[in-house]
Amino acid sequence: MKGRGVPPGLLWIATLCALTTVEALGKASVPNISPRQDGSQEEKAKNNNQVLPTDGGPTSKPPNTTPSPSTSPSGPWDNYRLPKSLVPINYNLTLWPRLTPDENGQYIFTGLSIVEFECVEETDLILIHSNKLNYTLKNDHLAELTSVNSGVRAPSIKSSWLQSVTQYLVLQLDGKLIKGHRYHLYTDFTGELADDLGGFYRSEYFEDGVKKVVATTQMQPTDARKAFPCFDEPAMKAIFHITLIHDKGTVALSNGEEKESSVIEGQDLLKTAFKPTEKMSTYLLAFIVSDYTFINNTVDGVLIRIFARKPAIDAGQGEYALNKTGPILKFFEEYYNSSYPLPKSDQIALPDFNAGAMENWGLITYRETALLYDKDSSSNSNKERIATIIAHELAHMWFGNLVTLRWWNDLWLNEGFASYVEYLGAAHAEPNWNLTDLIVLSDVHRVFAVDALASSHPLSSKEEDIQKPAQISELFDAISYSKGAAVLRMLSDFLTEDVFTMGLRTYLAEFAFENAAVDLSVTKLPDTVEKIMNTWVLQMGFPVVTINTQTGLVSQEHFLLDPDSNVTTESPFNYEWIVPIKWMKTGIIKEPQWLKVKSSTIDAMKASGTEWVLANLNVVGYYRVNYDEGNWNKLLNCLMADHKLIPVINRAQLVDDAFNLARAKIIPTVWALNTTKYLNKETEYMPWKSALNNLDFFYLMFDRSEVYGPMQNYLRKQVTPLFQYYKNMTGNWRDVPDGHMDQYNQVNAISLACRTGLEECQNLTKTWFNQWMDTKMNPIHPNLRSTVYCNAIAAGDAKEWEFAWDEFQNATIASEAEKLRSALACTNQPWLLNRYLEYTLMPNLIRKQDATSTIVYIANNVVGQSLAWDFVRARWSYIFKEYGGGSFSFSNLINGVTKRFSTEFELQQLKQFKADNSEIGFGSGTLAVDQSIERTMSNIKWITENKQNVLDWFDN
Template structure:
């Protein structure tokens, strides 16, 4: 699955709008919300249908098979025949959208048993023969099938349970038939509906999202990734609509069923595959197509989007990316077609359903008039991510969800390689350092982090599975696999990958199976390693966190320790390696790249790393290693001096690394905060994107900690001075903002220049943003370049009042381009008016105003605004029971929501509020946000201590600077 929503840098910077005059209002509103919380404690607000729902009740412990979350090994599916009929109009009586279905699964009995357990969730069954919820027959007519003596639904563990009068016979095959009905709800999971308006008419799409455990909401199935099977899918749908599934259309004809003239579309059987990769969609979308080496590539979307050529970019890039992965894996794409569809409502970024990939509209549709270069990059990388899964994940699937990290981490790594093939001029491969390595360091440096690979027995419930879809699985997974590929060399890495895919094709594997195949490639190539692939990688996979490698250039002693942002935090997780890693070190001395070294154990003396005179040492070249680097003070001072005098001597990625490492080492009390701030002095001469982006990411923490106290003013003054030359640089490059910078990363850094200049109060920048926005308000045409819209919209709305906000809201409501709507939605959170922010928060509860897929990210946008922080927090606290009931424990967005609304917390009062929130809602639960609550508490404790220890020094530094 593609990554869920992440707050972009530009949006993140500009969404934090500072309004000290509004603080009194915020405090008053906080009191109101606290009172509201007290009144509404434990109240579950009605859903759109007017009904109420409560959190599920956990049953008492039981040894019965149907009270366990994992399927027994006694039955193995062979193939399914599934017929589904979604109704795209509301039932006049129930006011619900429904679907009906019939399913038959052929399975083999591998162990004698008198019990059939098959997953089922929120399905209502028609009793067959007026007795039981299913019918069982034998495939072999000479073998009599047992009779069903009892059948029921076990809702908590999500089973259809069938007790038999005698045991099934080992090695014999049986058929299980069911007839059922489900709701085509708008809950974004299983078989659900997506709605949109076209020419004033409401249109409905029936679509799916099965991963990880929602295929059971569409039909009864053995819903575990190892239970691979072949699927024969038939869809009944309204005449004139288009039906899609994983396979090609075999036959489609008009039929009459129960007096209804409908269309029946029968699909070719799928390859042997897991249930979570199934997809079926009914819509009246249009498409464009192309054929590349016999593979049919189609892009589906709303008809106006296709007519506006918004699918053209995706169509043009899919072919080259697909061919790249065929070459990379040395394996032909295993299907005859690759459909990709853009959906108006979709909770994740995208989903790798085999042969029918689903996307958010913003992740697939590109319009030059509305899409920025970052939007374009997102489309290229997400397409590459999903196509990478066609082999790694789909052809070979991990046996159980505890190894999800390998599936998602691998795709998150090679998405940069695939996108680089599509856009070779963008220098995309380097951006993994900012987008994944640095991003996940922040999470993995907490004592409440977790290892990449969990124990299988610890991941049982759907909510536990959903919790794994986090930054650790995606970004840390990508980072350590990139490190592995680097120290093996890409050729050896690919060789092992090829044999892995060939050996386990159409089957399942565990992560150590990949290590074994890579080891064979290492042995064949005679590559020298300090230990086996498995032993090296287990230190990175089986223990949480990462090391900081400290190099003493006076003595040559190199040591490692577990890096923690708060060194006083208590690490309760036991590490099998006592928090030591086998660390590959690429490094340079002054101008020369040196032979790579390995660090095993706590410390070692590497004489080559001694430096004297003006020499300096720089380790972790190009940040290929998943670790931070610290030095003795003398070497740090020499590196800062090189940055000041001739910064180009240090590779651009490592300039970004030095800033990021320094700020985080300072937070961990390993170096002084003053030294970290010293690394930003040279930025007055820096024009490259990556160092600036690294600096801004780290200074965001300073904004979060200080935008409510006296440090804020001097900090603004210093940063305005630093960014002004960059602002002027891009003003000259673009001939007074009239052209677009030619380079991809220059376009990014132009946005950074404008964002920070406006944020720090550079008058020319603020006037420019307001002028451009006012010109749009006073004319019918928007002349603001798509690259600059997010930052211009945000600044203009922040500087304005209700008029600007209402104009942006009206443009948001009218927007037919999802990417433009997203820019406006984030900018609406920038207003300094608390009453408008509260109104915007209320809109997140109404899908007709803010789509369900966008609700949690909108709340986070508001929380990024200093004026909206406490409003968003109080809103989430007061409405948690409703939010949880509405999205369910399986929502992937809860961790982003909880982290987003608490990341500014830095007072004892806020810490107590957070602990109270945890205690009050323990019964309801936090779903995929369970770990995020613990991380937020830990982060708040760390923030409190950091401010106490650093505020005075930071204030003095900014005043002097």
Template sequence: MGKGFFISKTLGIVGVIVGTGVVATIIALSVVYSQEKAKINEAVNPPTTPSTPWEHYRLPDSLSPVSYNITLWPRLVVNTSTGLFIFTGQSAVVFQCKKDTDLILIHANKLNLTLLSLISRDGATAPTIKKSWLEVPTQFLVIQLNSNLMAGSQYELYTEFIGELADDLGGFYRSEYTEGTSPPVRKVVATTQMQPVDARKAFPCFDEPAMKAVFHMTLLHAHGTVALANGMNLASVNVTVNGQDVTRTSFQPTPLMSTYLLAFVVSEFGFIHSTEGEKVLIRIWARKQAIAEGQGDYALEKTGPILEFFENYYSSSYPLTKSDQIALPDFSAGAMENWGLITYRETALLYNPASSSNGDKEWIATVISHELAHMWFGNLVTMKWWNDLWLNEGFASYVSYLGANSAEPTWNVTDLIVLKEVHGAMSVDALASSHPLSAKEEDVMRPAQISELFDTITYSKGAAVLRMLSEFLTEPVFARGLSTYLNTFKYSNTVYQDLWKHLQMAADSTPGLDLPASVDDIMNRWILQMGFPVVTIDTATGSINQRHFLLDPDSVVDRPSPFKYEWIVPIKWMKNGKDQTPYWLQTKTATHLPMKTLGSDWMLANTKVSGFFRVNYDSSNWDRLLTQLSTDHEAIPVINRAQVVDDAFNLARARIVSTILALRTTLFLQREREYMPWQTADRNLGYFFLMFDRSDVYGPMQAYLNKQVTPLFNHFKTITADWTKIPEKHTDQYNQVNAISIACSTGVAGCEELTTGWFKDWMKTPENNTIHPNLRQTVYCSAIAAGGVEEWDFAWRMYREASIASEADKLMYSLACTRVPWLLNRYLNYCLDPEKIRKQDATFTIVYIAGNVVGQSLAWDFVRTNWNHLFNDYGGGSLSFARLIDGITRRFSSEFELKQLQLFIDENAEQGFGSATLAVDQALERTKANMKWVAENKADIYKWFTDNSA
């Protein structure tokens, strides 16, 4: 309990916050919300030159919070007179005055304040309040005082308020589910998602990451429900408040922490538990049915070992006494690293061997690892401002693979980071509309700008460049620098330069580690400018050069921090399969004679894809690599076979090599059985299908891929004893899915009969699904595509009845595979009804439909028609909103589509696009690049596929 914390006051005013005229306040809430929507243009497009402090989006440096004492009471039943769910609350925040001021600015959003008072904590008389109001665009509660707060003194601001427990997935919100069958009972969960700027929707607070404080939480909740928060529950007692019998649960005070890491939940969930190292209580919470079915067992089994891995990796004990992890039916992100109470989508925490795939299991292990990594990196030590979000999320994304690898060492997930993070980041970072990893503070102010940072660059490029840094420092040196960094800055805030300093200290103390420049100089070139290089090696002369790689070389880079400095590029390379001494490319051009290849020797750079760059060669070396692939492809490591394919296709899109050369890299696939090369080829050829599945190229292209995949399909048919068992190796299980998926989509003999047969058997006995969980999504999709209304309606019923989230997700995806237009239109309309498609899933579903060639135009028309509803009710600040714009425009490659896109942008320019603003720019750039590429390559591609499909 914080110094000067008055329990008696807290308990004495509980009755006040309940008896403040709830109905009248709810009406006032509605008015506030209407006013806020009316001002949305102002919020999106604020005044360019703020004239008053409350028109700025950042807090002034005059006040600093010390502690909060918060009591919240969520109502899990709807108010019959208004139709709203609400919560009531009170907050007493103690703050230190740093500079004399007659103004208090504190964040508050969508709260109706019913009481406001200020007292001094130093015995003096506090200034009286002159006036106060909510400044909607900047989300401030503005309090003007009649005299100054005095520097060095402490004060306490007390507020009472009412908020809506809405279903908007942000702040303090509600999630709903049904339990039981006769009849099913609807249950409501009160839960939270504060990151990045929604703690202010739960209570007035200094809602910036550097404004750390200690939080004392109390929750009032109905009997029969359980309350959770960041700290361990101290006591739960039954009390009567305004005639209502409720439970009051108080919690241990938190460590010093940021508001965005707060979490509290009231539910009827069940849990299972264990302890790690006899000191940390681990609990997995979920719907009681899910717990009873054992869906939390895998997460419980792996959390302790992963937690122990990070304690050893960081050389630092877990700083709390418990680690609660809770699976929520409605959740906007994958998971959230709230300190001591991590929240997840059900698919990211719950696993059922009878219906979850190996991919589901890997996702759970990786997400748990990602969130536990944050307990130190992000929570214990936190970025000062959101412009350094990449450091938090990129780091957790990278080390999540290390933690998952420690829990499941046979999976080899540390290689899969190349497919899942590195290649994905490159595809975005090769656009002129990309952005640097680290932005300037002044460029990230408004909530929409902050939300926009939660993108592929932040997560995946952040992971890729930190992985590269760890590779050239070596992992032990990297971990040693992390340890001193965390110990030095624990419970405080940092900037990225602080990490560079500690990694440099670790490097300097390591004998034999010879870097060409300081960590700061090497890494700033990768994080302060957008993009990455293509390194071109001439094996005839040994000359090397680098230049900024752009998918459209004609695009103009005119964004902040464009390409200015040469990257310092760490190049690991091999000759004829043997590793050579690494080389550092530090200038635009250089000569390294060891890379000169004589005779039939082939050389390959960027082994293990440890660096964040693409590689091009002279034509002779490309020929030698292709010859090697066609004669003995296994002489090239599997991860680099994938790299050769991915580099060649992307170099071809950038007009650096011919598209024919890229296509030649797929000829060896007839003999390839490994997952990584096949997955990379499938993804790159997927671009060809997007560009040509409405043209005459489609037939020869499909025939070619049919020819290439048939041996793979037959291979898995053989090793699985005619599809009666599942391969043992993790990546073979993935590649079996590829074999069936590609084979069915390209018409391989026997494939459609296989999948439709399995699906029809399930339709006959819905209670007995014998399709293996690994294969379900591709089997469902194939059978629904081949079928009609009967198959679709059956799958929809199974989706509605699914009690396991991962199974529901597979069906949700597969329902978009139908080729019947009216069924796709019906499915799109379901996305506007949260009773049918949860809000968290709506954008995913629309994107899935847009990925279907039959559904593309339907989805595009649907989004344009319903844009205002989607933007306002589903949230322009939603972290998945950018994905919607990206997904519905990926196939755009014609002048007509470009004009439609531009018209859509113009029509909605005044309202803006919120967190999807950058995605809109990228869609425009990508459409123009697609048009150019199709025009230049269509004829050659048609001929090549025709010549090679026989």
């Protein structure tokens, strides 16, 4: 993601468009990426970790006797950003994690560090990041300083202390460090190998009844400082020499290749040293000690290894990842026109991991569900998730790791890019799945919901606005990942993929703005790419483009779900965008158009007679589209008469745009409902999924009201033909549909049919589940398990719940455990849901990584929603403290437990929750609280204005 001496990532777009949101830094510290010689040259629903309080820490070492933060004077150590006076060159780091507890029941690690740094500006102060580490005193100070040059004396340390708020080890010197000279800083420290999922932490699991401990890492964004003292900013790249001391019988891994491993004389310990890394950022470091095993393969001189628990490897669960990593690496080598920059690619599945995966250079860490595939238990969607996440992380090996953004304010480019090209990499590995279309449902439509709020934010932030760890964590949201992906996909489309990749390759090869020369004459653009892209990057939100097919007038407006909301964020472009419009007229694709101003007449878009206009073909543009009433009616008539005249993606778009335009009071709600009338003839996945996603809002708003019954009756009628279609296709549910999308849509058919009370469906799911309970042999296909489990548990009582709970506790396959964990929240018994909520705060029952998502699963259940909300309010202080104020999942938690809110009473509760916990804080969920308040106010108004019309429509 980021790097000192490295051009920021926007420069590859700058190669095309001279985007100016970050400065060029030259290319001094970027490794050479020329093609490997003789096969070897050394080297994203989507990452979470926790930023924890700085006080406390293990007490196994002598306490320091230096001033506490309260007694230290004010100074540069009160700033969150490092001064520019010192630049790290390399670290020599030895760590010894203890995989058994000490006499106090505490797991610890000890470490020795020598960091070599250069003084680039004279100073008598050393600031280096440190969080929750205790130091062994050296000459009454927390560190020791020497000069690399024997002819230059290092100043003595005058005073030293730990500045907890800004997370520094502070060293005041009795003289100046000399510009241009290098120094060594020695520290000896102890940290807790806690189960907090951040920094150097421990993950636990049971194998044959025996507890096993893994020492592992998650550094991004600001937790390397919990593992060792370091210059913990992405631009502060250095070379790392890592050595791990570990028990015999365990395996040590790090970013670099293993150099040597030897027995420590007289002890049952091994000392494993690794080859030096390439120059890299601290947040990409990884070191792991476990008793895992692996499978491996070598592709064009690159060693590929998949590590996991021994039973998982023995069961073949790593085979799919191993088979797909090689092709995806080869795809990206060609895509970037650059050889993979490391000699190895290790990937490891961890039982406890807060993120989906993390792109540590050469040692990628994953949740087990994101890497391990079991052919007997994993679903089609599990397999897709593995392919796309591997592609996402491997994309970072170049973009983010080799070339790194200077600071976190432009995280969106790093994560948005990986979230876009993950579809390309996975589609190369699975060419028959048509994966690239799914970005519309998974990213574009997903982020529209967030970016249509007045509390949204631009893709790119000002550097000075992102300082504290919690502010950095907040950036890991749907805007950075999904909007970033959508906007880059739009850029690639209007430039053409060839020009887009040419700019990317030039950037990676040259690292300097002045060397990046790309001919844009192949495209017809209305302005410079810089000006076009700035309208999408530097202001929040997106437009709704309205086309009047009678007059040809095309206009744009900032799209807000609540048009009455107060937008306080200023826009440098007054909320106007330069909009690329791909379109067709009555099935014929026309010449693309651009909307550069608020409104313009485009005569070509006039339509007469039975002609209709459809804009934003394949939803390559990041905007919604509205039409005059006549054109809407023609499109609806086309859907009813011959829906296949409209491309599949645009059928999904018409549904999604209509429902959201209705929520924004731009068109009547009944127009949106009319887009669902044709669905009894639709068999494609994307339109059905789009409809279900939007009807979920109607369930949230009306599943506690009199609208619910008529709505259920209508949707049951619409889905019955789809249910019968898949029943016939699969030979009465015996077979699996051939197509990737058909497998998904079969799930939609069963899920909605059962949800709406289709008796045949409910009997089917209960029969399958009861057969499993009776025979202990699971007859349910993995694709269907999530929905079958949920519906059977919802229809059942404690017996079904207890059976599923036992199966969850005994599950050895992570993807199967995940299906059960979700389904357990489907019960309609409040006492069971309350018990399940209590389990979420017991890590021996529900892993810490799964706590917040389990609470959200319960809140998704109409019976569980109020229970989950009461639980979160009552336990907020504990949840926040134990589960990490910096956990990226906190925004999902707050949004998840409040998304059904639609009454004045609930709004007041939410505002009170914000006020009551203002001192405790909300961490990465801070923005989500405001978004939830805004969303609730919008929901209240929407129900007031639409309830009767919606009831009448469903009744009729």
